Amino acid sequence: MSEVNETIFARRVKDLMKENRYSQKKLCEICGITEAAFSRYMTTERLPRTDVLANIANTLHTTSDYLLGNDNTYGYDQLEILLASSKDNLSLNQKKKLVEILMDEYKSTQEGTY
Numbered sequence: 001m002s003e004v005n006e007t008i009f010a011r012r013v014k015d016l017m018k019e020n021r022y023s024q025k026k027l028c029e030i031c032g033i034t035e036a037a038f039s040r041y042m043t044t045e046r047l048p049r050t051d052v053l054a055n056i057a058n059t060l061h062t063t064s065d066y067l068l069g070n071d072n073t074y075g076y077d078q079l080e081i082l083l084a085s086s087k088d089n090l091s092l093n094q095k096k097k098l099v100e101i102l103m104d105e106y107k108s109t110q111e112g113t114y
Contacts, residue, residue, distance in 0.1 A: 008069035010042045016060040020089075031055040061086040 017027060028035050033052055041048050047068070048056065057064045061082055065071035071078075087095075 007045060009047060009067055012062075012067050012069070013042065013056065013060065016062060020060055022059070027056070027059060030059050058085075061089070 017024070022030075024035055024038060028038050031038075031052065032055065033048070037048075037052075040046055047053065050064075053064045053067065057067055060067075063071060063078065083098075090098075
């Protein structure tokens, strides 16, 4: 399967699996699906059932809409929910990076007000 033909769902799941350091086997175990079924979701246009999709999204700390390409950006409410539900799974370095991103943005907006 070429990169060009890869579905949004497959690309986003792969990216989030890498980001969360999940192997296919581990993700399938957590979500309660077989690796064969998961492979079909990743290599065809076939999407998982709603409950399976929700399990995959929750495990990857995102939303079903994001995985399906229906939501390309997160608003404050979505970010707050994602951070609150993911905070225990983030390393200290990941938490520091998030704080740095917010502080850099805060500083740049403060510099513009003087």
